[in-house]
Amino acid sequence: MSVVLEIRNLHVSVDEKEILKGVDLTVREGEVHALMGRNGSGKSTLAYAVMGHPSYEVTEGEILFNGENVLEMEADERSRAGLFLAFQYPTAIPGVTVANFLRAALNARRKAVDPQDKGISIPEFRKLLMAKMNFLKVDPSFAGRYLNEGFSGGEKKRAEILQMAVLDPRIAILDETDSGLDIDALRVVAEGINSLIGPKLGVLVITHYEQFLNYIKPEFVHVMFQGRIVEEGGFDLAEKIQEQGYDWVAEKYAALEGK
Ligand SMILES: Nc1ncnc2c1ncn2[C@@H]1O[C@H](COP(=O)(O)OP(=O)(O)O)[C@@H](O)[C@H]1O
Ligand SMILES: [Mg+2]
Known part of the structure; x- marks a missing residue:
């Protein structure tokens, strides 16, 4: 059976103020979805709620x-x-290298599966990491x-994509992976994501930046407005917004x- 993330009638409040007002969204392994919408429409709130951020209170519905x-x-x-959220570890971790962090994360994930x-041994991991970095065109010095x-x-975005490549999740939610990136960095990150997309990975890309979607080419597009998904369609919906x-x-x- 394929892995699936189901969000049903999700209501989320921040400081007693309702931000999400009944969101339904299903992402299956192998599917590429985009969640679009103006700034402030509630996209990140959805991602934070899935992540379990303590400030985001789920008042109704389920994930x-x-x-x-x-x-x-x-x-x-x-x-x-196997659920990956790109901004899970957004802050600097003093004294922890990219390689050590990724190895610890991978071992935790492997232990959960078995x-x-x-x-994974250090040499074995080094080999895997080098292969992934080579594949994603990340400079080897990055690991240290x-x-x-x-x-x-x-x-930061490259590190996130590298983390995703190493962890091999089933479903990934990537929030504003395109924000603050120049066009070349955007392409590198998008190519990285693209190279990881396949039958074993479902992705929800959250963005207000439709240019990013030209690289990712989502099959399913959802548009959020005022805390609700109001429009859904295929890639043509992203083109319409563009x-x-x-x-x-x-x-x-x-x-x-x-309301
Ligand atoms: N931590 C927070 N505290 C107060 N208001 C918030 C918080 N997070 C989000 N909001 C409000 O929720 C709404 C949706 O924000 P957000 O989910 O960040 O939208 P988007 O990601 O689509 O730009 C906005 O009106 C924003 O001001
Ligand atoms: Mg946001």
């Missing part, structure tokens, strides 16, 4: 990963089960750097404003 209640899983449990797993310390926006922006969405759903 299921393979039928299991994600909201009852610890953040590391979610990761070990409790008997003794972990301290995680996120002094990383540029593009390097051509016309979001004004038509705001006009069409003006009645929802403030």
